[in-house]
Amino acid sequence: MSFITLFNLCFVLFFVGLLGVIFNTKNLILILFSIELLLLCVNFCFVIVSCYLDDIVGQMFSLFILTLAASESAIGLAILISFFRLRGTLNPKIIYFLRG
Numbered sequence: 001m002s003f004i005t006l007f008n009l010c011f012v013l014f015f016v017g018l019l020g021v022i023f024n025t026k027n028l029i030l031i032l033f034s035i036e037l038l039l040l041c042v043n044f045c046f047v048i049v050s051c052y053l054d055d056i057v058g059q060m061f062s063l064f065i066l067t068l069a070a071s072e073s074a075i076g077l078a079i080l081i082s083f084f085r086l087r088g089t090l091n092p093k094i095i096y097f098l099r100g
Contacts, residue, residue, distance in 0.1 A: 014041040028090045039069040
């Protein structure tokens with residue numbers, strides 16, 4: 001595939017993830033998945049540009065972002081599980097109850 005085609009695919013997937021974050025107000029797990037999709041699309045763009053420029057720095061940034069995304073999703077899922085055990089629902093509208 002050509003460079004432009006891969007970039008277009010990356011941008012389309014990025015905007016799908018962005019729309020998932022913006023328009024999804026009912027399900028916190030889908031919001032978390034949309035954030036993961038955003039991070040993976042940024043990684044994909046870094047790898048595409050890195051291969052096009054024949055440079056390894058973009059691939060190193062991609063690995064760094066992947067480790068941050070994995071830790072973010074683990075912490076996010078742990079918070080969602082504890083919130084579900086506390087409230088019995090994952091409704092984002094009652095998240096303000098988590099304030100101290």
